[in-house]
Amino acid sequence: MTPFAMYLDGMELECAEKRALASFTRRIVEIAALSRSVAVDPDSTRPLNILSQPAILLDLDGFVLDANAAADSLINNDVRVRQRRLYIRDPEARHKLRIYVDQFDDATRHVTPSVEPIIVPRLDGLPFLLRIWAIESNARWPSRDVRALVTLNALGPRPGPPASLLARTFSLTPSEAKLACIIARGAGPDTAAAELNISRETARNQLKSIFAKTATHRQGELVALLLQV
Template identity: 55%
Template sequence: MNLDTTTEVSNLAAEEELILASFSRRLMEIAAVSGARGAAASPTAALNAMRLPAITLDHQGLVVEVNAAAEIVFDENIRIKDRRLFIRDLDSRTHLKHVIDQFTSSPRPNPLAFEPVIVPRADKLPVILRIIPFESPPHQAAQTVRTLLTLNALGPKPGPPASIIAKTFRLTPAEAKLACIIARGAPPDIAARELKISRETARNQLKSVFAKTDTHRQSELVALLLQVE
């Protein structure tokens, strides 16, 4: 196998790792919704434990519950107003209202029939808002949750806690801090600037992190670290 072919295979493997990592979010959302049906825990609480923003609505489209992860996403572009989810962008707001109306009026709506609502944000990447039908157990009839909304705010996200990364992979405190920044997808140069260390020090620490985590590329490392909670 020549060098060019080897490089192509490596790049393909890295892309596959990132794709698989992106699937984990959707699988966790589905698992939380399924597990919360008939259980004492709410779907927003289950998703909050996994640091995934979520909101539940009743049959009138009014907000029932918002988890802490969702509160972090809110800004002037998307927020709760008068017990409703308010979106500043008119097209997105209209799209959301249409989907919620369909969900609340249909006895068994098909979530696959509706595309996610893309919420644009000034000076930020957009939020992808997914709408999932939810059937509350009978004992919650007084405040029925009809719809679950999950929010995926694109852009850099906080990495896993440094203390957990350090214990999991036996990293030094300095290596763990670097790994947290790398987990957000930041390159070593940016990590060096945030940590106020030299680029050479950051690269040496990254080599050590690669060795201790048995990874060889930054994409492999990010995919691994994103599994740490």
């Protein structure tokens, strides 16, 4: 077992959070590989857009160096860049971010990993979960000015995987795949039936078939599987 894997186990993270962290780590590996490519300017922040999750780069002084397109689409009155600083409207969340960024003052100091996210309330929706990923001096990307990567997770309903992909993955019929796509969002069969303009009985029969083809038995189990696609 690698030291990193032992570190994760020691933190006793929930399974879902471990999966999220593993997925994020894979994206970081992709970014690192791309940033070393001869086809990419070593000072370019374009590889940041590999991350579909909103992401922002901070420098040694806590100033915003760059944000990817996903982050730009989320920036509003609750979270925004003001005078090159990442500004959070909520005072408590803003204070927690400030405590973390203050650790950047000493460039040689090891920055404590951000295990617990900063919860950022929103005026018009569910909160953001803000996480800070330290980038140590010997591995800074895309330049040595980078000190941390900030990611934002906007809570709320998300579209399910494409129906065509679910159909190919689990050998679903086109109608079953459309139903599975809606179920993957967390909607129940009755809601799916209304969206698809089919009867509840038809939706429930299709759901039984989906359970059989995916070797699942409960809706929560099915959703967890579908979201891996």
